[in-house]
Amino acid sequence: MSARSWLFVPGDSERKQARGVESAADALILDLEDSVAPRRRPRARQQVAAFLSGRPRRGAQQLWVRVNGLASGELLEDLAAVMARAPDGIVLPKVSSPEEVLEVHHYLSALEKRESLERQTGLLVIATETPQAVLGLSRFAATLPAGAPSPAGWPCPRLTALTWGAEDLSAALGVREKVAADGALTFTFELARALCLLASAAAGVQAIDGVHADFADREGLARELARARRDGFTGKLAIHPDQVEPINAAFTPTESEVAGARRIVAAFAASPDIGVTSVDGKMIDRPHLLQAQRLLAAAEALGRK
Numbered sequence: 001m002s003a004r005s006w007l008f009v010p011g012d013s014e015r016k017q018a019r020g021v022e023s024a025a026d027a028l029i030l031d032l033e034d035s036v037a038p039r040r041r042p043r044a045r046q047q048v049a050a051f052l053s054g055r056p057r058r059g060a061q062q063l064w065v066r067v068n069g070l071a072s073g074e075l076l077e078d079l080a081a082v083m084a085r086a087p088d089g090i091v092l093p094k095v096s097s098p099e100e101v102l103e104v105h106h107y108l109s110a111l112e113k114r115e116s117l118e119r120q121t122g123l124l125v126i127a128t129e130t131p132q133a134v135l136g137l138s139r140f141a142a143t144l145p146a147g148a149p150s151p152a153g154w155p156c157p158r159l160t161a162l163t164w165g166a167e168d169l170s171a172a173l174g175v176r177e178k179v180a181a182d183g184a185l186t187f188t189f190e191l192a193r194a195l196c197l198l199a200s201a202a203a204g205v206q207a208i209d210g211v212h213a214d215f216a217d218r219e220g221l222a223r224e225l226a227r228a229r230r231d232g233f234t235g236k237l238a239i240h241p242d243q244v245e246p247i248n249a250a251f252t253p254t255e256s257e258v259a260g261a262r263r264i265v266a267a268f269a270a271s272p273d274i275g276v277t278s279v280d281g282k283m284i285d286r287p288h289l290l291q292a293q294r295l296l297a298a299a300e301a302l303g304r305k
Contacts, residue, residue, distance in 0.1 A: 002161075002206050002234060002235070002298075002301065003026030003027040003062055003206075003235055004026050004234070004235045004236070004247055004248050004250075004251035004252065005024070005025045005026050005027070005235065005236065005238055005243075005244045005247040005248050005251075006025070006026070006027045006029055006064070006124075006163075006208060006235060006236070006237045006238060007020050007023060007025035007027070007028050007029065007238045007239075007240075007241065007243075007244055008029045008031050008035065008066070008211075008237065008238065008239050009028055009029065009030060009031065010031050010035040010036055010044070011030050011031050011032045011035070011036050011041075011044035011045070011047055011048045011065075012036050012040045012041075012043050012044035012047055014047065014051075017030065017047075017051055019241050020241065021061070022241075023241040023244045024244050024245060024248055025061065025238065025241070025244045026060075026061065026062065026235070026248070027061065027062040027063075027064055027088070027089075028061065028062070028063055028064065029064045029065070029066050029091050029237075030048045030051060030052075030063065030064065030065045030066070030087075031044075031065075031066045032044050032045060032048060032065060032066060032067055032068060032074075032078050033066050033067065033068050033069075033093055034093075041068075041074065045077070045078065045081035045082070046081070048065060048081070048082055049081050049082055049084070049085050051063075052065075052082060052085030052086070052087055053085050062088040062089065063087050063088050064087055064088055064089040064090065064091050064122070064124065065078070065082050065087045065089075065090055065091065066090075066091035066092075066093060067079060067082075067090055067091070067092065067093075068093070069092065069093050069094035069095065070094075070095070070100050070103065070104070071094065072094075075104070075107075076107065079107055079108070079111055080111070083108070083111040083112070083115055083117075083121070084115045086115070086117050086119070086121075087121065088121070088122060089121055089122030089123060089124055089160060090104070090108065090121060090122070090123055090124070091124045091125075091126065092104055092123060092124070092125050092126065093126045093129060093165075093168075094126070094129045094130060094168060095125055095126070095127060095129070095130070095133050096130050096132040096133050096136070097132065097133070097136050097139070097151075098136070098139050098140055098151045098154055098156070099151045101123065101125055101156050101159065102151055102153055102154065102156055104123065105123065105153075105156045105157070105158055108121050108123070108158065120157070120158050121158060122158060122160035122161075123156065123158045123159050123160055124160055124161045124162075124163060124208070125159065125161075125162050125163070126163050126164070126165050127140065127162045127163065127164060127196050127199065128164040128165055128166075128169055128192040128193075128195070128196055129165050129167075129168035129169055129172075130168070130169065130172060131169070131172055131173065134169065134191070134192050134195060137195040137196060137198070137199040138195075138198075138199065138202070139151070139154075140155075140159075140162065140199040140200075140202065140203045141155075141199065141202035141203060142155045142202060142203050142204050155203060155204075159203060159205050160205055160206060161200070161205050161206035161207070161208050161235075162196055162199055162200045162203065162205060162206075162207060162208070163196065163207075163208035163209070163210060163237060164192055164193050164196035164209075164210045165210050165211070166178050166185075166189050166192070166210060167213075169188075169189070169192060170189075173188065175188070183220075183223070193209075193210070197231060197232055197233065201232070206234050206235060207232060207233045207234060207235075208233065208234070208235045208236060208237060209224070209228040209233040209235070209236040209237070210236075210237055211236075211237040211238065211239050212224050212236075212239075212243065213239065215239055215240035215242060215243055218246070221243060221246055222246065224236075225246060225247060225250035225251075226250070228250070229250055229251060234251060234298070235247070235251055236250075236251070252299075252302060253295050253296075253298060253299045253302075257295060258295065258296065258299050260279075260280065260292075261291075261292035261293075261295045261296050261299075262292075262296065263279050263280065264279050264284055264288055264289055264292040265289065265292050265293060265296065267279050267284065268289050
């Protein structure tokens, strides 16, 4: 279910949904939350349900739905409207703890049973939109040290990915600027991003980088993408179709990277008892082998698509 590009499209806009389908986005996120005015949400639920029923997608393009958070009072209405149409996944915003994720997991299980759905619906959690969520990101780990608090039933079996967002956290904190004069994130948001990345790895799920809000800023997007891939993110949220192609390119292994990874795997396969070897004039050990295997697995998955 991993995807490189996750494109938000408003739930009440047929035109933008059609553009999303025409794009090369790996996943569309049909939005019932922030991009839809509250008075238009009933209409948006109907539109998203109809869209899912028609399943208009390109190739293996996934269809996800961002619902309203638990605290909104609209979550169950959102889920009831779309689950009969079997979306690939649900995007859950504004969480405060893993317990909230588990609560939504139970709702989804009940609705899947009611609708006789054979496939488990994925769950992408926007994990940094409240101060409580940022402070509790370590509790998303699949296993925790003895004595550390962990929700009963954790890890959530349908958790697919974690991502981070700055806008709601910014409002909660009263932040005036999220970016410093040099273009880098300020410390608080850099911390939230890093903790989301670490929590994703600890939970064993995909790490998705947040949006680049200025969709006309191609250079800024390119800088963010280079940094995201360098740091270990494997995908990125998009708010405009023009962002999709650069995102896909950034998270697609190059021919040179694939060839190098194959040489590393071959070197260890030739001498399975060694712990360290030399490839292309560089010392390579077991962590390099793991990274090479991950890169080849990602390239193989993209080839299947």
